[in-house]
Amino acid sequence: MFRRREAVPFAFVAEADRFRSNVTPPARQRPSLSQVANRSLVGLTVVAGLVGSLLFGLPAMDPGSSAGHSQKSEASHRR
Template sequence: MAGRYAPVPFTLSAEADGFRSNVAPPPRERPGFGRSAGRWLLGLTIVAGLVGSLLLGMPALSVDRSSTSPQQSQASQGH
């Protein structure tokens, strides 16, 4: 049964891989001033938001060194 396989047309797929078109794609459009300004503004807004959240979040993340000393509560001072 080794010799009874149907032939597979590999030549068609090999020719399709090697095919190159002679049609050039159209040139890319250059973005206008409005689109470029919009991209810059969006990037600047994202960076400003990240920096602002970092600045506002730093006090919450910092460890208060003055509160690490043991303090007595008012109830324990009365006894």
């Protein structure tokens, strides 16, 4: 197989690293009040869900209270 390699001037390669376009991108539009309110409500809902799951999950993860302990106390009251 014959492979054809073209010579590339070093100045072109060096210039490619620092090339900048003269075309400016369009300006970003500012979000409207309803978009800001929507984003903040979604964020607040996510945070409230995480806090709620933590509050409901902490008693279940408490090593001091176990299901066997409460069953034992109920059995002693039945006698």
